[in-house]
Amino acid sequence: MSRLANTEPKRKQIVEGLMTVMATSGYDGATIPLIAKAAGLTSGLVHYYFDSKQSILVELVLHLVKIVDARFQSAVTSDPQSELAAYIDAHLALGTGANPKAVACWICIGAAAVNQPEIRLIYQEATENQVTILEKICEKVLRAEGRKTRQKREIALGITSAIEGSYRLLVSAPDMIPKGFAAPTVKAMAFGLISSQPLTSDKRRT
Numbered sequence: 001m002s003r004l005a006n007t008e009p010k011r012k013q014i015v016e017g018l019m020t021v022m023a024t025s026g027y028d029g030a031t032i033p034l035i036a037k038a039a040g041l042t043s044g045l046v047h048y049y050f051d052s053k054q055s056i057l058v059e060l061v062l063h064l065v066k067i068v069d070a071r072f073q074s075a076v077t078s079d080p081q082s083e084l085a086a087y088i089d090a091h092l093a094l095g096t097g098a099n100p101k102a103v104a105c106w107i108c109i110g111a112a113a114v115n116q117p118e119i120r121l122i123y124q125e126a127t128e129n130q131v132t133i134l135e136k137i138c139e140k141v142l143r144a145e146g147r148k149t150r151q152k153r154e155i156a157l158g159i160t161s162a163i164e165g166s167y168r169l170l171v172s173a174p175d176m177i178p179k180g181f182a183a184p185t186v187k188a189m190a191f192g193l194i195s196s197q198p199l200t201s202d203k204r205r206t
């Protein structure tokens with residue numbers, strides 16, 4: 001029992017070690033010795049808990065998703081519109097829960113996905129899951145406003161693209177972005193896309 005209880009904390013240490021190294025050195029530069037050093041463990045222990053660097057990456061992607069999801073779930077929402085705003089804030093807002101290291105790491109994963117099919121598969125799956133969540137939120141907002149939902153996925157993809165683009169600029173060209181710019185700007189874009197959708201016939205008659 002004690003061995004099992006000790007497994008998850010050690011695995012989390014290793015995953016966070018990879019996140020720390022990737023944030024500054026990218027995936028290719030994240031060697032097992034560097035991951036072990038960042039995690040405060042030996043290379044042997046890293047190999048004991050994970051059979052490859054890619055297996056650590058798989059768990060890291062899940063870890064990054066959980067970080068954002070925890071921030072999203074902690075927000076108080078009273079209607080679909082506030083839920084959409086909370087989703088965007090969870091990804092982009094400054095303050096409590098903001099994690100620049102996680103953002104830098106996510107950008108590195110996306111960059112590695114360009115040339116490495118196995119990483120691309122992991123990245124696409126995680127991104128598709130997030131788009132699906134966002135699509136459902138957008139549908140709720142559209143219905144609440146009496147608007148047609150035909151373009152819900154396109155809206156979700158547009159918001160996701162804006163979030164990903166903000167991440168890239170925040171990491172690659174931080175001096176271009178005024179502090180606190182990303183979240184309110186993407187929210188304005190999101191609600192602009194929502195309001196551009198036609199009303200349903202029932203709503204037009206009221």
